[in-house]
Amino acid sequence: MTLLTLEKVDVFYRDLQATFGVDLSVGQGEAVAIIGANGAGKSTLLRAIIGLTPVRNGRVVLDGRDITGLRCDKIARAGVALVPEGRRLFGSLTVEENLLMGAARARPGPWTLAAVYELFPAMREVRYSLAGNLSGGQQQMVSISRALLTNPRLLLCDELSLGLAPTIINDIYTCFTRIRETGVSLILVEQDTVKARDVSDRLYCLLKGQVTLEGASSEIRMDAIKAAYFGETAA
């Protein structure tokens, strides 16, 4: 069962074309990683899926429904959530208020305030602090929780590990086992290829806006990834 399908998607970042005819699919409950260098078009692709950046050509289909060109809030309520690059918490709201924003327009589902506090118990202690004052790792937990509280079917995670200490990255990825138990599908955009391969079922590699490699994470060899990542011919 596929949940999300991209068909020949072109997205532009301002006047520059960021992706060229990208085909991609995510199964129900599947975790898909997208890797690639800076500027490969990964973040732009995520923005296009949730409707923050318009899709110029091609189709985006969510569970059989064409969501191409739909407004972002409608796509969100159809069950897509985004953990954005750089966390982007509402800095003048408290942690709990940030979480409440996630819950306010939520679909029915397993994630409640109590459930996310259980997932990240450290958040409970800082719930009345302003989100802007938290450490990077704490902010990432809040950002993930805020997205989870919408009870998405598809969770888009953009560079979760960016700027975080390795132990914190491990803690956060450990929680994804719990998150995946609820049946949510994942798209993880990562620059850390090793991490991406470890936590995903399948993997896409983007180079200059084009898919250069696709396959089951456990079967792809690191040197193939390297070749696809840098665009070198297998020499």
Added chain:
Amino acid sequence: MMPNRHARAALLGDYLPGVAICGALLAGLIWLPSDNRLPMEILLVFAMAQGWNLLSGYAGLLSFGHQVFIGIGAYSLFMSMNAFGLPLPLALGVAGLVTMATAAVMALFLHRMRDAYFSIGIWVMADCVRLLIGQWDWVGSSRGVMLESSKLDLTHFADMVFWLAIGLAVVVQFGVFILLRSRFGLGLMATRDNDVAAASVGIGASRSKVTALILSALICGLGGAVYYLSILYADPSGAFDLSWQIKILFIVIIGGVGTLEGPILGTALYFVLQQAFQDNGEMFLLLQGLTAIVVMVFAPQGIWGVIAQRTGLQIFPTRRRPPGPSLAARRPKPTTEDKAQAARAPAKG
């Protein structure tokens, strides 16, 4: 020798269309079958609009307070003639200096303000000056002040004022044109488009904006001085009235903010509409308000902005054309970028 001749030919090409069109427009105004009153007003309002455009269009500081400079120009002309007995040419000079000084003092408050803060900050100051003038007995407080015309040669007065207006309009149009083509003008537009980037290449945002404010004030001050000279009477509720600002703003907005051609078109349109709605002032104002909204929604760059965008036409070319191939052809080829990207990529992996 060769490049010099080319440069001179290019320079001539840059000036020729503007000179020709302005000449034709002036000739039309001079031989317009009416007395000189309306053409004079058209020319003065145009000059003031261009002055406002210098600040709001090119320096990026939207002003809602330019009526203060018009009023100050008028009052300082009147007072230097009435109280100090200066002859008209000197009094005009004094009017210019006093307006510039006023702008410089206001800059003390305004130089750190941007966007809306500047717009309304200058408005508050303009209102302040209006209220102060209305309280000040030496300048006639709220009753206003009459110009003592005994020293004026009233036989040729109307013609003289008309030629003053022509002179002001021409000097403003070509003065601003030359100014914008200078290093100063380029710096001004650079700071409008990006403060931080301009500062990083050594263009002081604050200083060039203050200079633009002062020059803009000077133009409106002289415009106000000549306008009220022609009617020999000024009062605070007229000379400092917001309606001056609305008029100027409407003209520049509809013609095209940040273009030198826009205010010419806007002035023409404004006076055509004004004549058409002569008997219905409220309707005319309603129409102005509505037009401002419609222009902002559908063509915020104004009429000339749209024309320039569609055709690339420039009568007053402020953007210098590069010699040789056009800009588009000189864009770096994609391959260089790709190579650079490929070279950087391994480091990030």
Added chain:
Amino acid sequence: MSLLIAIINGVMVGGLYGLFGLGLALAFGIMRVVNIAHGEFIVLGAYLGAALLSVMPLNIFVVVCLVAIIAFGVGWLLQFSLLNRLIGPNPVPAMIATMGLSIIIRNALVSVFGTDIRAIDLGSLQDAGITLFGVSIGILPLIIFAIAIVLFLAVGALMTRTTIGRAFRAAADDFEILETLGFDRRKVYASAMGLAIMLAAVAGLLLAVRSSFSPYSGVERLLISFEVVIIGGLGSLRGSLIAGIFLGVVQVVGLKLNPNSGPLFSHLAFLLILLVRHFDVTFLFARKKI
């Protein structure tokens, strides 16, 4: 003693000035819209109230509620149908469009009501007063000040206790992320403008009970609102109230000293504050929390 009365009156007018500023700050803080027509909506509230009172003998509280509802609707529609198209990184298009709107409202008011200076007369309530420590204070100013304070508290509660209020603050921080959480940004903005215009119109109506107005009063009201925003800061309810009261006291005391001064003294006080604190815009932008 008369100075004391002037100060008390200034405080009461200042509560309304605070509301003016609060409305302007909401629109600016949340959508970056500088509503040049804010003053005209303040005056429109007064005319609407006067018109309602002249048609039927209503209780002042009923009139306030009616004006509030209508103003909210007007603000909502203004944002939804017009201003949402104009917002973006460049604040100028929205400023000029609202400038155009202010011209339209001002001249429409002239066409409908004429240029006469008016006041709203509430009959017996107008003259009723109490004497506190030897100072007689009108009942009506007290009621008006109380309404202003209640409105401030209500906006504070709205901002922190309700989803829409939190959405306003979140939209000021990062509207894209708000959209990814399922909020329709256009409607959040429309509600915020509804609230802003509602505050303007209600405060304008209440001020009209205390002082006269004409179609041309809008400019003065806008400038006062703006001064409140700059002195009080964009993000603070308490700042708006204090700044409003400060300007109200300065103005009323100034009028006592010189009956023809109009808003001159509050303008001067404002400029003085600018000069004293070496006003820096980044300082305000840094704390845009509502």
